Amino acid sequence: DQQVKQNSPSLSVQEGRISILNCDYTNSMFDYFLWYKKYPAEGPTFLISISSIKDKNEDGRFTVFLNKSAKHLSLHIVPSQPGDSAVYFCAGGSNYKLTFGKGTLLTVNP
Amino acid sequence: KAGVTQTPRYLIKTRGQQVTLSCSPISGHRSVSWYQQTPGQGLQFLFEYFSETQRNKGNFPGRFSGRQFSNSRSEMNVSTLELGDSALYLCASSFGPTGGNQPQHFGDGTRLSIL
Numbered sequence: 001d002q003q004v005k006q007n008s009p010s011l012s013v014q015e016g017r018i019s020i021l022n023c024d025y026t027n028s029m030f031d032y033f034l035w036y037k038k039y040p041a042e043g044p045t046f047l048i049s050i051s052s053i054k055d056k057n058e059d060g061r062f063t064v065f066l067n068k069s070a071k072h073l074s075l076h077i078v079p080s081q082p083g084d085s086a087v088y089f090c091a092g093g094s095n096y097k098l099t100f101g102k103g104t105l106l107t108v109n110p
Numbered sequence: 111k112a113g114v115t116q117t118p119r120y121l122i123k124t125r126g127q128q129v130t131l132s133c134s135p136i137s138g139h140r141s142v143s144w145y146q147q148t149p150g151q152g153l154q155f156l157f158e159y160f161s162e163t164q165r166n167k168g169n170f171p172g173r174f175s176g177r178q179f180s181n182s183r184s185e186m187n188v189s190t191l192e193l194g195d196s197a198l199y200l201c202a203s204s205f206g207p208t209g210g211n212q213p214q215h216f217g218d219g220t221r222l223s224i225l
Contacts, residue, residue: 034213043114043200043216044153089153096166098143098214102152 003027004092006101014109019077021104023090026071030092030099035064035075038087038103047088048075080108112137114217116201122223128189131220135182135203142184143214144176147198156199159184188222196224 005024013019021035031052036044050057050064050073057064063076077084087103115134123129135142144156155168159178176186182203188195198221202214 036216041218043202043218046213046215049213091153096141096158096160097155097168099155100145100153 002102003099004090004101006088006090006104008104009102010105010107012107012109013080015082016079019075019080019084019106019108021075021077021088021090021106023073023075023101024071025073025092027092027094027099028071029094032093033064033066033073034091034093034098035062036089036091036100037084038089044089077106080106082108082110084108114201114203114215116199116217116220118220119218120221120223122225123191124225125191125193127191128187129191129222131186131188131199131201131222133184133186133201133203133217135184135201136215139203139205139215140182141204141206141212141214142178142182143202143204144184144186145200145202146170147200147219148196153200156186191224193224195222197222 003026034049035047038044048059048062048064050066066073085108087105089100089103091098091100117132141160143158145153147153157167162178173189178184198219200219202216204212204214
């Protein structure tokens, strides 16, 4: 039972354009969501989070949108930079536990 | 401020052996969680400890166990290793109980290979 799904295994965008990473979830009990970025041979790095009572949270170039009725969240990166190339994981949290999606590999081309 | 430290970084074992992995959280962090990352399954939650108590456990067999010490350091043990246990094992810490918007900070993991 995959409670958090990232349906796009990979995404390629041009430098300077917007990157949109999507995530769907099935567990209505999640009360917060997080996005992590992971480079090869390193642990995931926290990017941005959003509470389930909010629909948007912004931090610099990163904005997360939450649509609870659709059980969908997305991460927008504007403008995209080559250093943003990494695997991005979304995660839902509840009851002292994070449930992760399988990740989306973002490649930002110069 | 030192990050989450996991030792060893790499480990090679054979089937049937047991292994212990170690995690030192960020100073002041009291919650430690463990995850298994494999190419096909992504990051899967193993268990979470807070103040030496296991508060949640994922869907892994009893061969996977852990503990947390009074200084918040944590160890994870896997007994009777199987080929399918080959994975990257990640430890994450947070200041308080995992909840709300307490982000977890990850170590770089221990790469376990079973021959």
